[in-house]
Every structure is written in C-alpha cells, then in structure tokens.
Amino acid sequence: MKKIFVLDTNVLLQDPNAIYAFEDNEVVIPAIVLEEIDNKKRNADELGRNARQISRMMDGLRNQGRLFEGIDLPNGGRLKVELNHRSFAKLQETFAEGTNDNRILAVALNYHMEEQENPNPRPVVMVSKDTLVRIKADVLGLTAQDYLTDRIVNMPDMYMGYLTIHAHPSVIDEFYTYRYLNVNSLHLAYPLNPHEFVILKDEMGTSKSALLKVNADGKKLEPLFLSNDPIWGIGARNAQQRMALELLLNDEIPIVTLTGKAGTGKTLLTLAAGLLKVEDERKYKKLLIARPVVPMGKDIGYLPGEKEEKLRPWMQPIYDNLEYLFDTKKAGDIEKILAGLGSIQVEALTYIRGRSIPGQFIIIDEAQNLSKHEVKTIVSRVGEGSKIVLLGDPEQIDHPYLDASSNGLTYVVERFKAQNISGHITLERGERSHLAQLAADLL
Known part of the structure; x- marks a missing residue:
C-alpha cells in the first residue's frame, strides 16, 4: 500500500x-x-x-x-x-x-x-x-x-581495520617459518581488505599468536615492517596503536583514518608520526594540522584579536599535544618553537578549503563533525606527494545534523576500506589514564 x-x-x-x-x-x-x-x-x-x-x-x-x-x-x-x-x-x-x-x-x-x-x-x-x-x-x-537513507553503515557493522582469527597452530607456525601467509590459507568466507590487520590466535587455546597485515593487493598476509621503537618519545602501548603507527609511517598509504574514544591516542600518535616524517625524515615539506570550528564555516570574527588569537581556543587540544611532544616547560614556549621551525602549521578547516596542498603531512582532527560533502571537499584538496590523516570519534558529534552513521569520517572509512592506498584502525583501549578510560566507558 x-x-x-x-x-x-x-x-x-x-x-x-x-x-x-x-x-x-x-x-x-x-x-x-x-x-x-x-x-x-x-x-x-x-x-x-x-x-x-x-x-x-x-x-x-x-x-x-x-x-x-x-x-x-x-x-x-x-x-x-x-x-x-x-x-x-x-x-x-x-x-x-x-x-x-x-x-x-x-x-x-x-x-x-x-x-x-x-x-x-x-x-x-x-x-x-x-x-x-x-x-x-x-x-x-x-x-x-528517522531519515535513514543517508546512513552509511550500521555502527555494529562499521569497518574496524583489523580482526581476530582463531587458526590451527600449524598455520601460525607456517607464518613464522616463511614470514608470510596466503590469504586463501585461512579459508575465510569473506575477503580481506588491503592493509587490514589480522591477529592470529591458536584455536587450541595456547598463547601462540601472530600479528599480520594484508598487503596492498589483498592476497598475502605479511609481518609488520616497523619496529616498536618509540618515535618522538611515543611508543605503541597496545596492538591497535602499533597498527596505527604502521599505517601512519607507511609512505605508500596516502590516506589513513583513525577512530576511537577520547584518550585512545589518536591525535598524539598522529602528531608524533607527522613530526618524524616532516622534521626528521624530511619526507614532507610541512605538517598541516586542522580541525573544524563547529559548525564548519562558522564565522569566528566576533572573538577579539587577530586570527591566531581567535583560533587558539578551538585549537587548544592540538597545542596541548604539541607541548607534550616538545616537552615545553613554560607558557608561550610552543608558539616560539612553531615560529622557529616554520614547517608546522595549525589551522582551522575554514581557511584551507579551496587550497591545493601538495607535499604535506595533513592531519584533520575531529573529522566526525564533517559532512560527506565537506570531507570530499577536504580530501579532494590533497595534492601530489601529500598524506592525509583523518581522526575522530563517531560517537562524539557536535554537528546538529550528523550522527555516528552519517558523518564524513564514517563515510571515508567505508568508501576507502577496499582501496589499496588507504588504511584504517579503530583504537579501543584508552591510554591517557585509568580515570580517562573509565570516564569514556561510563559517562
């Protein structure tokens, strides 16, 4: 009817x-x-x-x-x-x-x-x-x-970027012997995505396990190429953080998405990776860090002062992480460091729309507050030789017309998951403090 x-x-x-x-x-x-x-x-x-x-x-x-x-x-x-x-x-x-x-x-x-x-x-x-x-x-x-046609995916089905597979111990032994596995040897009923991570566990219940990553063509499982050494004083504290660093430091993956609750280390890990690539390895000319002034495009001219003063309240979480990484002791030190380096730019997304951005390590924080159209506008600005990392918590959205299953970050995760130029990880374990993790779970 x-x-x-x-x-x-x-x-x-x-x-x-x-x-x-x-x-x-x-x-x-x-x-x-x-x-x-x-x-x-x-x-x-x-x-x-x-x-x-x-x-x-x-x-x-x-x-x-x-x-x-x-x-x-x-x-x-x-x-x-x-x-x-x-x-x-x-x-x-x-x-x-x-x-x-x-x-x-x-x-x-x-x-x-x-x-x-x-x-x-x-x-x-x-x-x-x-x-x-x-x-x-x-x-x-x-x-x-509710209007559900714009829903990208049901949240329980959202791509995590990794999965746990219980396998016969001989399969794990084969991996350690030959340093790779064919995806077909796992006899899965579903395909694995390029750069997806797999945690192999012994189906017999022993502690034997292995951490692997699907290669770019989706046919082989390979060991992680990076060591677990700290970068800029930051080391991975759990398996998902190690997976995240593997994606962040891989120059062959130009688009990375990280999701997770507050305190899981998304921003800190990404900033450390960006500083390594820009300041130490000189792989990129500049580290560009941006986040939306919610709602995106909102005029911030009513705040007193110059543009940098107006932006500071919105960008403070970024500055907090940079102060931690540079181990600053006094107020104002981080501004002097950034001014001296000249290769690190903290900006509002309002000011980067319309630009072409080549040769840069680009970090978009709080990307869950972007719509599908806005995230397309941003990602399509990425120029030759650049890498873009989108961070956010789909469950913590301030935009009045978006939700966990219809925002721009979720849109990118789902649309790019099968592409061999992208990688995604969902960080689940909070590492900021026990209190922060408890707050994220209970509040």
Whole structure:
C-alpha cells in the first residue's frame, strides 16, 4: 500500500535529494518547511549550500506543474507542497505553542485524520531527524521515523581495520617459518581488505599468536615492517596503536583514518608520526594540522584579536599535544618553537578549503563533525606527494545534523576500506589514564 511521507526541514537540509528517496509514495513538504529553508540559504556553511540546492531543485520542479496541487516524480512517486492543510486547532489540544515543529506536525496529523475517513486509508508517516519531533508525533498517534537513507553503515557493522582469527597452530607456525601467509590459507568466507590487520590466535587455546597485515593487493598476509621503537618519545602501548603507527609511517598509504574514544591516542600518535616524517625524515615539506570550528564555516570574527588569537581556543587540544611532544616547560614556549621551525602549521578547516596542498603531512582532527560533502571537499584538496590523516570519534558529534552513521569520517572509512592506498584502525583501549578510560566507558 502506498504511503504519505511528511518531511521535516532537517531531512531536506541533511539530504537535498530526499524527495526522491521514497519510491512510489507521496511526499508532502509543509509550506513552513520552505520558510525555514529560506532562512538558511544565506548561510556560508553546509546547511546554506543544501538550502540553496533545495531551492534550485524546487524551482526546477515548478516547470512540471503547480507544486501545491502535486507533481509526479521520475521514480513513480508524487511531490506536493502543502500550503495550509486544514486547521492547527486539533494539534493545539495537545501542543498549544504555534512553533514551526508543531505546524509541521499539524500537517501530518490532519492528513492522518483525513485518511482515516477513507475506506482504504493510506498510512501517514512523519519523517524527521529531530528526536523530539518523532516523540511528539508518537504522542499524537502518528507513525514517525528517522531519515535513514543517508546512513552509511550500521555502527555494529562499521569497518574496524583489523580482526581476530582463531587458526590451527600449524598455520601460525607456517607464518613464522616463511614470514608470510596466503590469504586463501585461512579459508575465510569473506575477503580481506588491503592493509587490514589480522591477529592470529591458536584455536587450541595456547598463547601462540601472530600479528599480520594484508598487503596492498589483498592476497598475502605479511609481518609488520616497523619496529616498536618509540618515535618522538611515543611508543605503541597496545596492538591497535602499533597498527596505527604502521599505517601512519607507511609512505605508500596516502590516506589513513583513525577512530576511537577520547584518550585512545589518536591525535598524539598522529602528531608524533607527522613530526618524524616532516622534521626528521624530511619526507614532507610541512605538517598541516586542522580541525573544524563547529559548525564548519562558522564565522569566528566576533572573538577579539587577530586570527591566531581567535583560533587558539578551538585549537587548544592540538597545542596541548604539541607541548607534550616538545616537552615545553613554560607558557608561550610552543608558539616560539612553531615560529622557529616554520614547517608546522595549525589551522582551522575554514581557511584551507579551496587550497591545493601538495607535499604535506595533513592531519584533520575531529573529522566526525564533517559532512560527506565537506570531507570530499577536504580530501579532494590533497595534492601530489601529500598524506592525509583523518581522526575522530563517531560517537562524539557536535554537528546538529550528523550522527555516528552519517558523518564524513564514517563515510571515508567505508568508501576507502577496499582501496589499496588507504588504511584504517579503530583504537579501543584508552591510554591517557585509568580515570580517562573509565570516564569514556561510563559517562
């Protein structure tokens, strides 16, 4: 049976093509949604871009007929802009305030009441990214759902970058004898990705084990090439950190993604690797460290001072890690060191969009606050001879229209996992302190 889907503003601002995502059903856009989109179209951020795209799309659809009467969509569905669907009075019995959310809910409720008068009523579904709107819809007896079409992957299925395989002890002995294994010798029911790590454990229960990495063509398992010696005073404290360093220090892998909770060492390990490659090995001309000022593109001109002073509060976590690595003793020392080196640049993402960045080791911190479009913009800026590392915790998102399964970092992890130029590791064990790990787990 065909359905009627009433869309909230946040659905269209998240995905301007959402009107085409409901197959052959009827899609209703309340007029108040158009007003909210109009209020966003002058924004200089991702929401503004999406609002302008929606506006152009709706303007183009006008050529097919009057939107308030309804027009047919290419996928067999139907689109209608609802101007003033009956009265707001029925909703006011439950929610008295005439807010925009309530007006959108009123449209859905009145459609539902109309359909109930028909012999074969069509289900009416309120679609919103806003949890409270969905709760209000449930209170009113309406069916409500999140917009999941933009979801990249279900979080339990997210690529980890490594797996543990229990094998016969003879397989582990074979690896230590020949220093490699064919992937086919493990008889797996699924393929392994290039640069994916494998922890082999003895299926007989002994302590025998091995740590291996899939090569670039995905056909062989090889030992880790790097030793476990500290770099810039930082050494791997667990298996996942060692895997991360293997990817960070491999010049043949130009894009690396690291995810994990606070305190797992993502930023510190990456900064140490970047300093080694830039300052010691001179593999790259510059170390560029950037993080989004959430929301990305937000004007920070209201803060007093020059650009560097304005950025300092946003960049402080980066400076904290640099102070630890350079072992500074007094306030202000790190600024003098960075000014003297000249090869380390700490920047807001707002200021690197549009640039071409060749020959640099690029670190993008807090990348979970980027949308799919924003992360594409950043990664597509990477020039010849550069390496980019994207860091973040998909469970800790400040962006109002993103979640763990629809953000830019998760998008890169899933889209690049099968590419032989990329590598990913999920860091799980906190190493900052016992308190920090407990806080990450409990709070």
